Amino acid sequence: MLKTINRPDVAVIVLTRNAGSLWAEWLQGVAQQTVRAGRYLVMDSCSSDETVRLAVEAGFEVYSLQPEHFNHGGTRQLAADLCSEADYLVFLTQDAILEASDSLEHLLMHFKDPEVAMIYGRHLPQENASLLEKHARSFTYPADSIRRSRADLEQLGFRAAFSSDVYAAYRLQALRSVGGFPEHIIVSEDSYVSARLLMAGWQTVYSANSPVRHSHHYSLRQTFRRYFDIGVFHAVEADLLHSIGKPDKEAWIYVRSLIRYLSERNKWLLPFAALQTLFKLLGFRLGKRYKSLPAWMVRWISLQKAYWQQEQPRQIAAEQGQWILPRTDIPAHKLKEVRTSMRQRKLRLLGKAITSVG
Numbered sequence: 001m002l003k004t005i006n007r008p009d010v011a012v013i014v015l016t017r018n019a020g021s022l023w024a025e026w027l028q029g030v031a032q033q034t035v036r037a038g039r040y041l042v043m044d045s046c047s048s049d050e051t052v053r054l055a056v057e058a059g060f061e062v063y064s065l066q067p068e069h070f071n072h073g074g075t076r077q078l079a080a081d082l083c084s085e086a087d088y089l090v091f092l093t094q095d096a097i098l099e100a101s102d103s104l105e106h107l108l109m110h111f112k113d114p115e116v117a118m119i120y121g122r123h124l125p126q127e128n129a130s131l132l133e134k135h136a137r138s139f140t141y142p143a144d145s146i147r148r149s150r151a152d153l154e155q156l157g158f159r160a161a162f163s164s165d166v167y168a169a170y171r172l173q174a175l176r177s178v179g180g181f182p183e184h185i186i187v188s189e190d191s192y193v194s195a196r197l198l199m200a201g202w203q204t205v206y207s208a209n210s211p212v213r214h215s216h217h218y219s220l221r222q223t224f225r226r227y228f229d230i231g232v233f234h235a236v237e238a239d240l241l242h243s244i245g246k247p248d249k250e251a252w253i254y255v256r257s258l259i260r261y262l263s264e265r266n267k268w269l270l271p272f273a274a275l276q277t278l279f280k281l282l283g284f285r286l287g288k289r290y291k292s293l294p295a296w297m298v299r300w301i302s303l304q305k306a307y308w309q310q311e312q313p314r315q316i317a318a319e320q321g322q323w324i325l326p327r328t329d330i331p332a333h334k335l336k337e338v339r340t341s342m343r344q345r346k347l348r349l350l351g352k353a354i355t356s357v358g
Helices: 020-031 051-057 074-082 103-112 131-140 150-161 172-177 189-199 220-236 238-244 250-265 267-288 295-301 305-309 313-320 332-357
Strands: 005-016 035-044 061-064 088-093 116-124 146-148 167-171 203-213 322-324
Touching: 005 020, 005 074, 005 103, 020 051, 035 051, 035 074, 035 103, 051 061, 061 074, 074 088, 088 103, 088 172, 103 116, 103 167, 103 203, 116 131, 116 172, 116 189, 131 250, 131 267, 146 150, 150 189, 150 238, 167 172, 172 189, 189 203, 189 238, 220 238, 220 267, 220 295, 250 267, 295 305
Parallel strands: 005 035, 005 088, 035 061, 116 203
Antiparallel strands: 061 322, 088 167, 116 167, 146 203
């Protein structure tokens, strides 16, 4: 029988929209963890499949918001506000499967050091992942853990701030000390916050012994559009990147590593890898120059459609979002207490959002 570690100071948060066939496996991965968190929260963007029903049956709280109100930064900050009683927030995405039962336990262990503000786990590729995707996972998420500090920013530049909210944990006190997640950001909210934390003197950790199963199958078109959005991020956050100083040279190190990797395993994939790299480069450079493009073209290329039409997404989501209760077998008097608690939490959240706008 597996041990159980009760952690009422931890909230586990997942962002969903039509989680699909992997969702039942995702829920099972969380259920088998040795750590039992104080809260489990789904931030759902109006899924039309079985995502919400399965989450409710599993005992999760669900906060439903309109897809057009979703933002990578604002929605995560809304979740942090909704879980303000927790000391530690664990964020996952709907396609990140916790296969090892002690993964979350190992992730949270790093918080024993009071200087650690954020930890992110290791991504292992799906069994059916392509060689290019397997290389991407092994290069970006190595077998050895890494600790970063402000000194690493000076040496490595923005690369030292890399992190992934696919599977990451935050010390809420530290997150608040740097202003939380950005309200309105196109992508890379994780590395943005990581950079802020390092600049403020906190430390971050990559935990290699905290694995999650996660990989993608991007087409060339999707790759181009994804890197366009990354380019937009670099353009919008140019001041932050400039303040760090040293430019990131990791891309060229990655390309050389990929060439070696494929040469040893399947050299016939090298032409496709070269084409994929070209699409990444073109998308990134075009994204950095998005201000010179027509607005319709920017919206057409970008994967993050809602980003271009949002104003104060967290406030709107707080005003219009709806709670879905995690259980239907609650006695009537207890049901009233739960609903009252949720209503009061939402009112506190609205107060914070309105104050931040003002």
